[in-house]
Amino acid sequence: MTDVGAKSKDSQIGERDSPMRSGIEHKGFYSQNEIREIIQYAKERHITVVPEIGMPRHASTAIAAYPEIGTSGKKIEVPAIFGKMSVSFNVADENVYRILTDILDEVIALFSSNIIHISGEVRSTR
Numbered sequence: 001m002t003d004v005g006a007k008s009k010d011s012q013i014g015e016r017d018s019p020m021r022s023g024i025e026h027k028g029f030y031s032q033n034e035i036r037e038i039i040q041y042a043k044e045r046h047i048t049v050v051p052e053i054g055m056p057r058h059a060s061t062a063i064a065a066y067p068e069i070g071t072s073g074k075k076i077e078v079p080a081i082f083g084k085m086s087v088s089f090n091v092a093d094e095n096v097y098r099i100l101t102d103i104l105d106e107v108i109a110l111f112s113s114n115i116i117h118i119s120g121e122v123r124s125t126r
């Protein structure tokens with residue numbers, strides 16, 4: 001997933017509805033070892049790191065890596081904008097649950113927190 005989902009051709013600048021873009025590729029992710037180092041650093045300072053997994057917010061990133069788990073089944077690019085996307089997981093496909101379970105299992109194994117924030121996305125109607 002990091003080969004595809006950790007890269008965006010462009011990045012939005014400003015607020016959610018801003019039309020401005022950086023024109024610069026955005027990429028990166030934390031390796032498991034880097035996560036362990038961050039957690040250890042925080043633990044030494046009596047801080048608990050609570051992981052956040054954006055479902056369905058970051059569905060488009062996962063779907064860019066695995067188009068077959070999206071509702072359209074079509075290949076998409078990693079979005080360069082903020083906010084709720086028009087693509088979503090195909091909840092009728094059991095592979096979606098397998099992939100999401102694998103992701104959550106990996107996060108649970110890495111983090112010592114008893115809490116995982118699984119965020120949603122609420123779109124305002126400004």
